[in-house]
Amino acid sequence: MERPAPDVxxxxxxxxxxxxxxxxxKAVKGMGPRQVLLLIGTDPGIExxxxxxxxxxxxxxxxxxxxxxxxxxxxxxxxxx
Amino acid sequence: MEKRKPKALxxxxxxxxxxLSLKIVRDVLGCEVxxxxxxxxxxxxxxxxxxxxxxxxGSVKPNEALEAGAELGSEIELIDISDEGYxxxxxxxxxxxxxxxxPCVDCRIDMFQRARALLEEWGGDFVFTGEVLGQxxxxxxxxxxxxxxxxxxxxxxxxxxxxxxxxxxxxxxxSGLIDREKLLAISGRGRKEQLRLAEELGLTNFPQPAGGxxxxxxxxxxxxxxxxxxHRDERKISKEEIVLLATGRHFRxxxxxxxxxxxxxxxxxxxxxxxxxxxxxFAQQVNGPVALVEGEPTxxxxxxxxxxxxxYGQGREQEQVAVAWQRDEGEPDVLAVVPFRDDTAFERFRx
Numbered sequence: 001m002e003r004p005a006p007d008v009x010x011x012x013x014x015x016x017x018x019x020x021x022x023x024x025x026k027a028v029k030g031m032g033p034r035q036v037l038l039l040i041g042t043d044p045g046i047e048x049x050x051x052x053x054x055x056x057x058x059x060x061x062x063x064x065x066x067x068x069x070x071x072x073x074x075x076x077x078x079x080x081x
Numbered sequence: 082m083e084k085r086k087p088k089a090l091x092x093x094x095x096x097x098x099x100x101l102s103l104k105i106v107r108d109v110l111g112c113e114v115x116x117x118x119x120x121x122x123x124x125x126x127x128x129x130x131x132x133x134x135x136x137x138x139g140s141v142k143p144n145e146a147l148e149a150g151a152e153l154g155s156e157i158e159l160i161d162i163s164d165e166g167y168x169x170x171x172x173x174x175x176x177x178x179x180x181x182x183x184p185c186v187d188c189r190i191d192m193f194q195r196a197r198a199l200l201e202e203w204g205g206d207f208v209f210t211g212e213v214l215g216q217x218x219x220x221x222x223x224x225x226x227x228x229x230x231x232x233x234x235x236x237x238x239x240x241x242x243x244x245x246x247x248x249x250x251x252x253x254x255x256s257g258l259i260d261r262e263k264l265l266a267i268s269g270r271g272r273k274e275q276l277r278l279a280e281e282l283g284l285t286n287f288p289q290p291a292g293g294x295x296x297x298x299x300x301x302x303x304x305x306x307x308x309x310x311x312h313r314d315e316r317k318i319s320k321e322e323i324v325l326l327a328t329g330r331h332f333r334x335x336x337x338x339x340x341x342x343x344x345x346x347x348x349x350x351x352x353x354x355x356x357x358x359x360x361x362x363f364a365q366q367v368n369g370p371v372a373l374v375e376g377e378p379t380x381x382x383x384x385x386x387x388x389x390x391x392x393y394g395q396g397r398e399q400e401q402v403a404v405a406w407q408r409d410e411g412e413p414d415v416l417a418v419v420p421f422r423d424d425t426a427f428e429r430f431r432x
Contacts, residue, residue, distance in 0.1 A: 010422050015133045016355075018120050018159045025159065031136045045130050052143070056150030056157060 004062065007031065013070065016043045020051050024046035025077070027050055028059065031077050036062070039073040046071045086296045087112040087258045088205040089240070092196055093157050094118065094294075095145030097275055097287045098243060099211030103153055104282045105242040106209050110259045115203060116155055118146035119192050122163030122320055123171075123296040128327040133347025145288050152286045162195060163320055171297070172316045178229075181303035183295065185220040186229060193233030200238070207238045207253050213275075214244035214268040223248075243275070244350045270382050296327055308432045312336060325355055329372075331432040332389060338376035340430075342393055355407065362390050365403040365415060369394020374406075384418055389427050391420035 010027045012020040020041045025036055039050060047064045050073040054061035062074035089112040093099045101227030107114045126142045135141055149378055150157035160201070170191045196208045212221055219225065226248070230239045237252040245264035254261040267274045272290070279287060296302045305326045310316050312333075325341060328351045332340040340362075343349035349371040353361070359375035372390045387404035396402040397420045407413035 016127045017124065018118075018147070019161070021144070021147065022159045027240065038110075043130050045126070045144065048143050049147050050142065050152040052147040056147070056153070056155060069137055070374070 001035045003038075003065075003072075004036045004076070007035040008072070008081055009040065012039065012041040012043070014042060015048060017045045019043075020046055021049050024050070024053065025057075028057075028077055030076065033079045035077050037075045037077070039071075039075065041071050041073075042069060044071065046073055050075065084258075086251060087207070089114050090196060090200045090203060090204065090205045090208050091116045092119070092142060092192065092208065092210045093146055093149060094211065095147070095149040095157070095288065096211065096290070097272070097279060097284075098213055098216075100153060100284060100287055101275060101278055101282065102151050102209055102211040102242045103149075103155060104262070104284065106240070107155065108282070109263050112206075112259065114197075115158070115205065116150070116153075116334055117158045117160050117196070117199065119160055119162045119195065121167060121188070121295070122323055125296055125299075126292050128296065128324075131324070131347065132328060133345055133350075141408075145294065148286070148288070152284065155247065160195075160199075162192070163323075168320065168323075172310060172318050177227060179219050179298070180307040181298050181300050183297040183303075185217070186225060188297075189220055189229045190232045191228060192237070193235055197234050197238075206258060207251055208235055209239050209240040209242055211243060212241045214241070214247050216268075216270055240264075258359075302326060305432050308333055308339075312339075321355065324351070326374075328352060329370075330393075332386075332427070332430040333432050334378065334382045334385060334430055335376075338372050338374065338378045338382050338386075339432075340372060340389060342372040342390060343370040359408075361407045362386060363405055363407075364391055364394040364396055365405045365413075367394055367396035367399070367402065369402075383416060385427070385430070387416045387418040388421045389430075391418055392393060392422075392427075393426070394420075396420060397422075 008027055012023050020043050024039055051061040058078045060076040062076055064073040089106050091103050091114055093116045106112045121270055144247050146157045146253055167195050170187050174187035176186035178184050200208055240251050242269055246266035250261055253259045328348050329341040329343045334340055343352045352371045352373050362372040362374055370393045374386055390404055391402035401417045402420055404416050405413040
């Protein structure tokens with residue numbers, strides 16, 4: 001699956017639940033509407049945490065993939081409220 | 082004049098009770114809700130993920146607060162409070178510990194003080210939680226709940242929607258800002274009433290009770306936690322030490338020396354990351370665990386630690402195993418030892 005080019009890339013490798021999502025929330029606060037964040041990490045729970053967080057915050061979860069022990073997840077920030 | 086919308090700050094663990102309390106405050110009382118979840122650094126989910134442990138079905142333990150946020154359609158802000166101030170509270174609790182290393186009263190006072198600061202900064206009316214009167218032996222007794230409220234500076238501003246009718250009315254109830262008649266009178270350890278309420282409020286996806294997510298209530302963790310505090314002059318513990326306490330088998334070799342042996346590949350990886358300033362101990366020619374030694378061991382203690390490390394590696398049946406001791410980037414010292422054949426020979430050192 002083709003992934004969009006990220007506006008912001010956040011590497012949380014070496015940290016575990018809930019730190020990757022805490023950092024994601026901080027990063028997204030500084031982004032504009034409809035921008036793309038790429039989250040990279042080693043916490044296998046990112047695959048379930050990121051879509052759950054997106055659902056509760058109304059950001060768009062674009063998918064996750066795992067390769068060589070790294071999880072990469074994409075989020076598109078929600079539009080103007 | 083139109084009644085203003087009350088603003089309520091919720092402390093949400095992600096368990097059923099906190100989910101119900103958020104539903105009641107937001108949907109039944111009609112409040113504007115800001116929901117937060119405090120990360121303390123003693124999270125079992127975090128440790129399991131860090132050390133590569135999975136559930137029986139192979140899945141990773143989910144973060145309950147995030148799952149709850151998704152189910153409720155409400156953002157749960159995760160806030161890191163695992164700072165030095167919080168760790169000082171845990172190491173020196175004014176109101177003592179529960180059955181293990183859980184100073185629930187002091188922990189709650191600290192959390193509620195932080196919640197009060199957030200509430201005031203936000204301009205909110207009250208804090209709410211999913212606490213149920215009489216549900217937990219220490220922190221949810223009537224007098225303890227009042228004590229926590231007072232010490233946190235939240236007297237009259239802390240609402241427990243599930244038990245509110247059994248507790249004195251909050252300021253928001255007294256002033257008519259929220260309707261006390263819409264609140265509940267649940268008490269005790271049962272879940273029947275909460276399950277009925279979940280159905281009534283349309284909650285379908287919620288976690289089963291599983292003893293919480295706090296390592297401080299774990300008996301084995303508590304032994305290691307107190308061992309650290311009991312072997313130092315000042316009752317202080319760092320965030321990095323907390324991570325180490327939740328990793329591996331721990332052995333107290335003497336007042337000055339401790340050995341930690343990895344149990345899984347994930348734990349070995351974590352121990353490698355924490356090797357700075359400690360001895361890294363490992364079997365040289367066979368596969369085996371990574372171990373760390375804190376302190377300056379005597380020759381006898383080095384031999385003892387080496388025999389334990391050799392016991393947990395693939396050379397356990399060999400006559401001799403070469404065990405390397407390396408500190409930082411230095412050249413390793415190597416000891417040839419006979420692995421322990423019988424665990425009872427070193428069991429007394431296990432913490």
